[in-house]
Amino acid sequence: MYLKNYCLITGASEGFGRALAIECAGRKMNLILVALPGPELFYLANFIERNYKVEVIVFEKDLTKEEECTMLYKEVCERNYNINILINNAGLGNTQLFSEGSISFYEQQLKLNVVATTLLTRLFLDMLRNNAPAYILNVGSLCSFFYLAKKQVYGATKSFIYFFSKSLRRELQNENIHVSVICPGSMNTNTSVILLNKKSSWLSQLAVMNPEKVAPIAIDGLLKRKEVIIPGSVNKFFLVLNKLIPASLKKIITNNQMKLLNAVPPRFQPAMTEALLPVSIPVNKPLPVIINQIC
Numbered sequence: 672m673y674l675k676n677y678c679l680i681t682g683a684s685e686g687f688g689r690a691l692a693i694e695c696a697g698r699k700m701n702l703i704l705v706a707l708p709g710p711e712l713f714y715l716a717n718f719i720e721r722n723y724k725v726e727v728i729v730f731e732k733d734l735t736k737e738e739e740c741t742m743l744y745k746e747v748c749e750r751n752y753n754i755n756i757l758i759n760n761a762g763l764g765n766t767q768l769f770s771e772g773s774i775s776f777y778e779q780q781l782k783l784n785v786v787a788t789t790l791l792t793r794l795f796l797d798m799l800r801n802n803a804p805a806y807i808l809n810v811g812s813l814c815s816f817f818y819l820a821k822k823q824v825y826g827a828t829k830s831f832i833y834f835f836s837k838s839l840r841r842e843l844q845n846e847n848i849h850v851s852v853i854c855p856g857s858m859n860t861n862t863s864v865i866l867l868n869k870k871s872s873w874l875s876q877l878a879v880m881n882p883e884k885v886a887p888i889a890i891d892g893l894l895k896r897k898e899v900i901i902p903g904s905v906n907k908f909f910l911v912l913n914k915l916i917p918a919s920l921k922k923i924i925t926n927n928q929m930k931l932l933n934a935v936p937p938r939f940q941p942a943m944t945e946a947l948l949p950v951s952i953p954v955n956k957p958l959p960v961i962i963n964q965i966c
């Protein structure tokens with residue numbers, strides 16, 4: 672019996688996951704969309720089915736719970752859905768001093784960013800093998816490459832994603848399963864982030880991208896089997912610059928960054944994602960500090 676292939680996207684109800692879903696639908700891929708319970712996922716599924724004529728299946732799961740990751744896999748198997756593309760996008764960001772975060776918040780962040788990505792990849796691996804050529808796209812961050820105050824745990828989870836993806840790619844390359852990692856800088860993914868991005872300095876704003884612009888770059892890179900996908904020329908430029916800056920200068924940058932961040936009013940501190948760091952720093956700052964803000 673011929674079975675259709677599906678692309679499974681986690682964290683698909685909004686932000687980058689939503690943009691990825693629409694991009695994949697535009698390429699006529701059938702979709703399995705996963706997010707926390709809520710109406711947005713169903714609105715999106717309806718919108719995609721009406722406009723793109725592909726099949727969209729929705730699963731409401733809390734991926735911070737190991738048993739829900741396993742249930743997702745079991746339900747996909749029971750309903751005979753065949754996955755040939757797995758996109759691990761769901762992720763939880765933050766900007767705060769380590770001592771300001773609660774243990775339960777860090778636990779959730781580690782579970783979603785690290786454990787769920789690992790579990791889902793392991794659970795779906797045999798299915799991907801059976802459907803080769805198959806693809807895994809893990810969503811990292813430009814943060815993977817920098818040591819950033821107030822992003823200690825988030826940055827470390829994204830470094831995990833980066834190293835995990837690159838290592839797994841080496842293991843799976845002979846099995847026709849292609850692993851890519853995308854490392855975006857700031858994206859205008861949800862209302863609070865968009866508002867904060869608007870207040871950031873002009874140079875920080877240059878690096879900000881819309882998820883709808885990043886999504887085609889992500890899927891092109893994945894299908895072209897690129898190992899690491901860095902969207903946007905400003906982000907690429909800062910990565911090159913980071914390689915050129917000597918360690919001693921980076922130490923000065925980090926110290927400056929801490930001084931500036933300590934002067935930030937708390938109202939700028941609670942929210943999500945990379946976008947927050949640029950917002951929270953005064954505009955007249957030395958170039959090295961700007962470099963560190965952009966990721």
Ligand SMILES: NC(=O)c1ccc[n+]([C@@H]2O[C@H](COP(=O)([O-])OP(=O)(O)OC[C@H]3O[C@@H](n4cnc5c(N)ncnc54)[C@H](OP(=O)(O)O)[C@@H]3O)[C@@H](O)[C@H]2O)c1
Binds near residue numbers: 686706707856
């Ligand atoms: N935004 C940026 O500037 C930026 C930059 C670099 C990398 N990234 C990465 O890109 C990815 C997406 O970020 P985003 O900014 O688009 O995030 P977002 O707008 O906050 O969307 C997060 C998505 O993940 C889902 N989600 C959250 N917790 C979940 C859970 N426990 N179980 C299942 N799904 C859950 C949300 O579902 P609900 O809607 O149901 O809550 C939503 O669909 C993340 O991995 C992030 O680290 C973002």
